Amino acid sequence: MNAVLEVLENGKLIVTGRLIDASNATLLGEVSFEDKKIKCIYKPIAGERPLWDFPDGNLAQRELAAYLISKHAKFDLVPLTILRDGPFGPGMVQQWIDIDSTIDLAQFFSTDDIRLRKMALFDAVINNTDRKIGHLLPQADGKLFGCDHGVTFHEEYKLRTVLWQWAGDQLSENEKRSLLDLLEEIKSNQIPELSRLITNVEMQSLISRIENLISSDCFPLPSQEWPAIPWPAF
Numbered sequence: 001m002n003a004v005l006e007v008l009e010n011g012k013l014i015v016t017g018r019l020i021d022a023s024n025a026t027l028l029g030e031v032s033f034e035d036k037k038i039k040c041i042y043k044p045i046a047g048e049r050p051l052w053d054f055p056d057g058n059l060a061q062r063e064l065a066a067y068l069i070s071k072h073a074k075f076d077l078v079p080l081t082i083l084r085d086g087p088f089g090p091g092m093v094q095q096w097i098d099i100d101s102t103i104d105l106a107q108f109f110s111t112d113d114i115r116l117r118k119m120a121l122f123d124a125v126i127n128n129t130d131r132k133i134g135h136l137l138p139q140a141d142g143k144l145f146g147c148d149h150g151v152t153f154h155e156e157y158k159l160r161t162v163l164w165q166w167a168g169d170q171l172s173e174n175e176k177r178s179l180l181d182l183l184e185e186i187k188s189n190q191i192p193e194l195s196r197l198i199t200n201v202e203m204q205s206l207i208s209r210i211e212n213l214i215s216s217d218c219f220p221l222p223s224q225e226w227p228a229i230p231w232p233a234f
Contacts, residue, residue, distance in 0.1 A: 004080055007033040008093055013042060013086045024048050024059060024150070029086070031093070039096035041147070044088035051151070053158075056199050059150030060092035065197040066126050066149035067094075072191055073182040075122045077146050079137075094147070100140040106234070109133045109162050115144040120163040121175055124220050125182070125210060126152040131161035133234045153198045155205040157223055160230045166219040176214060183210045 011033030019026040025047020029040045045058045054062075060083055067081035080095040109116065116136075123131050129151045137145040171179075185191055186207060195203060213220070222228035 002080070003036070004038060004095055005082070007031050007036045007038045008040065008080065008082050008095065009084060011036070011038070013040070013084070013093065015042065015087055025088070027088075028096075029093070041094045041096060042086050042088075042091060043094075043150075044086060044091035046089045046091070048150075053154065054151060056202075057197065060090070061197040062152050063092045063094070063149050065194055066128075066152050068191055068193060068197075069126055069182070070122060072185050073122070073125070073178050075118055075178070077119055077122050077144065078149065079145050079147065097137045097139065097145050097147070099137050102140075103138045105133050105136055105138075108138065109136060110165065112165055113144075116163055117166055119144065119146055120161065120166055120219065121171075121178075121213075122146070123161050123163065124159060124213060125179070125206070127154050127157065127159055127205070127209060128152050129154065129158045129160045130230045131163060132230050132232070133162050153202045153206060155199075155201045157209075157220075158226055159220060159223065160227060162229055162233050164222060164228065167221050169219050171213070171217050171219070176217070179210050179214050183207065183214070186210075 008031055011031035013029055013031050015027045015029050017028035025044055027042045029042040031038050031040055043060055045060050048059050064081050064083055067078040070076060070078040079097050082093050083090065084093050130148060135146055135148045137147055
């Protein structure tokens with residue numbers, strides 16, 4: 001078992017702080033197991049605010065579903081994420097990511113960095129309605145992660161993101177191959193957890209989005225019926 005996963009799943013979770021700007025309960029935590037300690041984000045389901053356009057399931061499940069899509073598509077853009085019990089009940093627990101403080105996110109998000117392009121494609125797949133600048137987590141080693149994937153997988157096209165640099169651009173062969181492989185894994189039920197995390201309608205919409213990306217051979221365009229950029233953008 002992955003060492004970090006072992007700690008997150010089996011360790012004692014304590015809350016050490018709270019992100020006060022988050023609209024739902026987003027708690028800083030630490031998980032201890034044997035001689036290991038890992039910082040984490042803990043989002044208890046009990047702290048979620050109901051959303052009229054996401055009436056089914058919960059945000060924690062969607063966070064895990066996003067992690068699984070990132071993992072199986074080999075995007076590797078979402079920190080290790082699990083569902084488990086905690087001090088305030090069951091919720092999402094995600095490995096904490098230390099970001100590179102030398103990177104100015106206000107400038108970085110609008111560049112043509114290949115890591116951001118991969119994030120833009122990932123968001124198109126999961127139908128992310130809330131990709132803000134502050135949800136980008138670049139590390140000092142060059143790795144890029146993204147966070148806050150609770151409002152995703154809606155059956156209607158609701159992509160809202162600050163990453164529109166590639167709107168309408170043709171997909172690369174590697175990007176299409178990643179989508180084809182992901183589509184095959186989903187259709188052949190190689191990600192069985194997905195069916196327990198999102199609804200059947202959302203699953204079919206996920207499949208349709210991937211198929212449409214492949215057939216159109218390009219990044220999606222902003223909707224004319226839905227705000228294309230989340231507010232606030234940061």
